[in-house]
Amino acid sequence: MAAAEEQVKAFLRQYLECEREIEVRAEELARCRCLAVKTTGAVSGERVQGSRRNRLEETVERIVELEEALLEQVDRLQGTKEAVDRVIAAVDNGEQRAVLQMRYLAGKNWEETGDALGYSLRHAARLHNLAVKELAGRGETGLLGRAEGRCT
Numbered sequence: 604m605a606a607a608e609e610q611v612k613a614f615l616r617q618y619l620e621c622e623r624e625i626e627v628r629a630e631e632l633a634r635c636r637c638l639a640v641k642t643t644g645a646v647s648g649e650r651v652q653g654s655r656r657n658r659l660e661e662t663v664e665r666i667v668e669l670e671e672a673l674l675e676q677v678d679r680l681q682g683t684k685e686a687v688d689r690v691i692a693a694v695d696n697g698e699q700r701a702v703l704q705m706r707y708l709a710g711k712n713w714e715e716t717g718d719a720l721g722y723s724l725r726h727a728a729r730l731h732n733l734a735v736k737e738l739a740g741r742g743e744t745g746l747l748g749r750a751e752g753r754c755t
Contacts, residue, residue, distance in 0.1 A: 605739060607739035608735050611735050613654055614687065614692070615685075615687055615703065615706075617683050617687055618684050618687040618688070619685075619710045621681075621683050623682050625677055625684075628676055628677050628680070629677070632677075634685045636667050636670065638666055639666045674706040684717045687708075688699070691703045691704055691708065692735065694738070696730075696734065696737075698720075699737070700734070701720055702734060
């Protein structure tokens with residue numbers, strides 16, 4: 604298979620990789636928020652030890668910084684997902700576009716893709732190959748290096 608076609612496939616695979624990465628980041632974000640609530644709840648208005656309050660404040664600040672960084676990462680990952688979605692949506696042939704959507708956006712295997720669309724496994728793979736060749740021929744591989752928040 605041509606290198607350009609492999610690049611198109613790698614670009615398209617980023618969608619589900621970003622989905623998984625966003626899920627991981629969302630779980631991290633939830634843990635940070637939970638920790639922030641626990642930490643700030645422990646801070647009282649009274650100071651028993653001089654260094655205790657400063658340490659808690661520093662911890663809360665670190666948690667807030669981590670939360671902001673995670674949100675920025677999620678935004679970049681979302682941008683990559685949107686770029687993949689746009690490339691797939693630009694495929695002219697509806698059957699080919701549907702196969703790409705099932706494979707790369709829904710994460711279906713070849714059997715599931717064929718069954719869902721009413722095609723044989725072989726026909727689904729053939730439509731996929733035609734779509735990938737079309738995208739490679741259009742130079743869609745140029746998007747590969749420019750996708751923000753790249754997941755691969």
